[in-house]
Amino acid sequence: MEGLNIPFNHILLVACLLFSIGLMGLMIRRNIIFILLSLEVMLNASALAFVAAGAHWGQADGQIMFMLILSVAAAEVAVGLGLVLQVQRRFKSLDMDNANRMRG
């Protein structure tokens, strides 16, 4: 396979759409699991933009940023799902509105 035959703008358009859908999901859902899923969608969309830019300009940096985003996503999900377990145990519900008070 040689070069990038697909229009660069269209790949970025798909990445923008995916990011917007993820942002919308983040705002309309109150279930903490769906909030984490939306964060995954947004991280994945930005990774797509990085890889597309790397392919467009023929640089390896895009795929390296993709790997760093991958490790950020993995660490974030591990901690986030630990928090999901804590929220479910403490409030008997996954509604984020229950967890809006700061008390130890």
Add this chain to the structure above:
Amino acid sequence: MLEITLFYIAATVALVATVLAMTRTNAIHALIYLIVSLLAVAVIFYLIGAAFAAALEIVIYAGAIMVLFVFVIMMLNLGEKGDQRERQWLRPSVWFGPAFLTFILFAELLYMLNGIEGPASTEAVSAKEVGLTLFGPYVLAVEIASMLLLAGLVGSFHLGRRYLEREE
């Protein structure tokens, strides 16, 4: 020409699957749709010449991270009650405002896409080149990523351990 057609098909699948994942009431259904979306994005990666990134997307995103979600959802055991509560939350009056604001942001992003210039490269980036750059100029970033993963490991162990102890 074939590549371009495949790209549009994969992009459509990714977008539709993501929208469906964001609007499901059952968490497992949403996860399956999200896995489909991630696989479609992996196809896009392959089509733009990043075969190694496509493999990583499937192995780590669709494999490891999604399996973590499945484990936690099965541990929580939400059932029908969770479905009904979710359906109650997903009213148009709830999602219209955020969706409108997100659409404005999307329109702004779209406007900014017009300004991209510069010649396109004629060669795909090989996995060898990625590896050489990763462990050359970017070796500090690799170290930082490993520290981040260690912090994630310690943090999730701490949170999960307290959950297990108090259940007994």
